[in-house]
Amino acid sequence: MRILLIGAGGVGGAFTRIAARRDFFEALVVADHDAERAERAVRTTCERHPGERRLRSARVDASDARAVQALAREHRATHVVNAVDPRWVLPVFEGALAAGADYLDMAMSLSRPDPAAPHARTGVKLGDEQFARAADWERAGRLALVGMGVEPGLSDVFARYAADHLFSEIDELGTRDGADLRVLDEDGREVFAPSFSIWTTIEECLNPPVVWERGRGWFTTEPFSEPEVFDFPGGIGPVECVNVEHEEVLLMPRHLDARRVTFKYGLGAEFIGVLKTLHALGLDSTEPVDVRGARVAPRDVVAACLPDPAALGPRMTGRTCAGLLVTGRGTDGAPREVYLHHLVDNAWSMERDGAQCVVWQTAVNPVVALELLAQGRWSGSGVMSPEQFDAVPFLDLLTTAHDAPWGLQERVPA
Missing domain, CATH: 3.30.360.10 (Dihydrodipicolinate Reductase; domain 2)
Structure with missing residues (x-):
């Protein structure tokens, strides 16, 4: 598994340090629009884990699907993890699909309230724009695991x-x-x-x-x-x-x-x-x-x-x-x-x-999910959400691998 992490803020930085404890991946590229922030996430992780050689940093514009696609291809990413604000969900989501990578996020595409009755009827709901692309992900044989943080997740x-x-x-x-x-x-x-x-x-x-x-x-x-x-x-x-x-x-x-x-x-x-x-x-x-x-x-x-x-x-x-x-x-x-x-x-x-x-509680869950995907204990294609997978291996791994019962x-x- 080769991971491209988009976003090196609080959750992205925690994700990097938590993932470094595990051996299920061979490469992790930490990317952010602020190159120094991405470098800092890698540096602080390596300080905690001397000898860590799987991490790299990069700069990326998360609002540009083509930039995400190009970076994923450059690093041969098998999985793109989205750790940026939900306003950038769609370009990262689209960039991962275009690159032929699987995708995971912790927050879904934004909603738009019903203009006539916002406090009675839904308009465009959270995630609607991602689920609308489910058939494209299925045809590509790729998985987009959406809402895999703590809440949702x-x-x-x-x-x-x-x-x-x-x-x-x-x-x-x-x-x-x-x-x-x-x-x-x-x-x-x-x-x-x-x-x-x-x-x-x-x-x-x-x-x-x-x-x-x-x-x-x-x-x-x-x-x-x-x-x-x-x-x-x-x-x-x-x-x-x-x-x-x-x-x-x-x-x-x-x-x-x-x-x-x-x-x-x-x-x-x-x-x-x-x-x-x-x-x-x-x-x-x-x-x-x-x-x-x-x-x-x-x-x-x-x-x-x-x-x-x-x-x-x-x-x-x-x-x-x-x-x-x-x-x-x-x-x-x-x-x-x-x-x-x-x-x-x-x-x-x-x-x-x-x-x-x-941020730690949010970040640990995508790490657990990725390890289950790497092991083949979770699998699928299309746009899927956490409740579609067996809960027991997830809860077991969260407890045993991360001391977080x-x-x-x-x-x-x-």
């Missing part, structure tokens, strides 16, 4: 595991994400600093959330709808979670039988307030505006003003939890409710791989 693996091994009938597949993370400044005071790309966070939190229900299909609601207090394990405790737009709701109903599919994120009152303010001021817009003769997108300005999530690790404390709440009837026919989850402590991920916990918490059915 591991949450979808949990859904497949629950359907195969825990439930005879599923009422709801409800992804629930929460944390107790704190970021401190040099004086030890807590500061506002999102632990993931603010560009992506704004996109998913301010777009109309999508819900799926049997007999109704996909529909949208108002942002931050259906608030609920969810009690997260591992000492995190109760966190208010709200509906946001996310890929799981677009993926799980395609292949798994459930009455309802949702995604709720534990944002907290302060974060929701900031997002609402950004929206009210138009600072969430991606349309460039004129600023003293320069054309800039307000959302890019917001991102430039905030700390780089990849650099927050030394100033961050706490844990992050990604998981799936499944309700329905167990294999014995009795009511059952379980929370399948994965916890990562920031101190642990920083010590292990020098990556803050949110998952948990199953039984809950009292409502």
Whole structure:
């Protein structure tokens, strides 16, 4: 396996350091529009793994499918991994296909709300533009494994595991994400600093959330709808979670039988307030505006003003939890409710791989998936998603190879 990684930011850097621990690939080229950032990801990885000779860095424009194609061919890449913002999903996706490589991403092509009823009907949904090319990937005999991060990704693996091994009938597949993370400044005071790309966070939190229900299909609601207090394990405790737009709701109903599919994120009152303010001021817009003769997108300005999530690790404390709440009837026919989850402590991920916990938890899952593909334990062609594959080898490898066990918490059915 020869991997071309597009994107050397927080997730890309963590991916490189995690992958270097494993021997399933023969080459990994780390590419970014910022050549120095790509070089730094390789250099810091090699410092942690003396003697590592499989890594190279390169420069690439992820917005240019032909540039991605050319770089993949130059390095004889068998697999292209997309670790850039979702606005560049399609050119990387198309470039990989043109190069004859398999493809894997952690976020899918962007949605476009219904112009007439954005909070009632879906428009172009997350991933629609990728699934529209499924026949082309099948004809080429190539695999595009989409949504293979933590959420989406591991949450979808949990859904497949629950359907195969825990439930005879599923009422709801409800992804629930929460944390107790704190970021401190040099004086030890807590500061506002999102632990993931603010560009992506704004996109998913301010777009109309999508819900799926049997007999109704996909529909949208108002942002931050259906608030609920969810009690997260591992000492995190109760966190208010709200509906946001996310890929799981677009993926799980395609292949798994459930009455309802949702995604709720534990944002907290302060974060929701900031997002609402950004929206009210138009600072969430991606349309460039004129600023003293320069054309800039307000959302890019917001991102430039905030700390780089990849650099927050030394100033961050706490844990992050990604998981799936499944309700329905167990294999014995009795009511059952379980929370399948994965916890990562920031101190642990920083010590292990020098990556803050949110990006580490995202990056480890594509590494696991690639190793299963290299072994032939996962295989396929076309545009596919994680719940289409056997969950057991994935969960086993995550636990044994990466010291990152998952948990199953039984809950009292409502």
